[in-house]
Amino acid sequence: MVGASEEEMAFATNHVIRLGGGIVVSRGERILAELPLPIAGIVSGLSCEEVAKRMDQINDACRLLGASISNPFLLIQTLACTGLPFLRLTDKGL
Numbered sequence: 001m002v003g004a005s006e007e008e009m010a011f012a013t014n015h016v017i018r019l020g021g022g023i024v025v026s027r028g029e030r031i032l033a034e035l036p037l038p039i040a041g042i043v044s045g046l047s048c049e050e051v052a053k054r055m056d057q058i059n060d061a062c063r064l065l066g067a068s069i070s071n072p073f074l075l076i077q078t079l080a081c082t083g084l085p086f087l088r089l090t091d092k093g094l
Helices: 006-019 048-064 073-081
Strands: 021-025 030-036
Touching: 006 021, 006 030, 021 048, 030 048, 048 073
Parallel strands: none
Antiparallel strands: 021 030
């Protein structure tokens, strides 16, 4: 979870819960882009083409909000993946 305020993060989190898992980009109480991932919270039932389209929308929305890297969610997912044998962030720290 990345956010600018507790209220915005709560709004986005509640929307992710309604989706059954997924990725949400919001500004205030407005959803800018979303990708539902209802299968175990990490897998989409959408077509590959639709997932790619939505990821493009997510990356565009992140850039609109000021992200300077090309694929911010990939970076967040990679850093949090505890299956990686090197640098990772967990609830126990770096």
